[in-house]
Amino acid sequence: MVTRPDDQPGGTAPTAGNEPLEWFGLEVTWGPRDRWRTLTILAGIGATLAAAMAIFGLPPADLHGPVHRAGLMDPFCGGTRATRFAARGQFGRAWTYNPLGIVVILGAAVLLVRAMVGVVYRRWLTVDLRLGPRGRRFVIALVVLLVIALEIRQQSRVDILLVTG
Numbered sequence: 001m002v003t004r005p006d007d008q009p010g011g012t013a014p015t016a017g018n019e020p021l022e023w024f025g026l027e028v029t030w031g032p033r034d035r036w037r038t039l040t041i042l043a044g045i046g047a048t049l050a051a052a053m054a055i056f057g058l059p060p061a062d063l064h065g066p067v068h069r070a071g072l073m074d075p076f077c078g079g080t081r082a083t084r085f086a087a088r089g090q091f092g093r094a095w096t097y098n099p100l101g102i103v104v105i106l107g108a109a110v111l112l113v114r115a116m117v118g119v120v121y122r123r124w125l126t127v128d129l130r131l132g133p134r135g136r137r138f139v140i141a142l143v144v145l146l147v148i149a150l151e152i153r154q155q156s157r158v159d160i161l162l163v164t165g
Helices: 037-056 079-087 091-097 099-121 133-156
Strands: 021-023 026-031 124-129
Touching: 037 079, 037 099, 079 091, 079 099, 091 099, 099 124, 099 133
Parallel strands: none
Antiparallel strands: 021 026, 026 124
């Protein structure tokens, strides 16, 4: 594969032994810099907050919106409690409140392990999703369906989500 530097994301051409691996629209590369730096920083902040909640408990402030008191749950309702339980390793309890708490904790862990590997080896793993218009429509439709399913699930758990503390 012959490429110019401007053909590659981040402006670097693949070197010998650093050819991108492409699989179902995913392109996996190792590069000399962290192209996901902002996401890595957010994962570190989120992991720190989750660890603080695991140790000290939930925030004392009420984070609920006005429609929550009326019994209308949104897809993120229960997320703080779910994240706290997931950070404590109580994945069953986390799932009870919101499956996104588990996704957040595992996603942050993967990003932080990736950051540690990047710091040690000075090579950063980057995964890019390259889809055509049809693939993008499919992914958008899938995300919309998952959010709708999560909204229905969360609304069916209104009895436990209305209880604070």
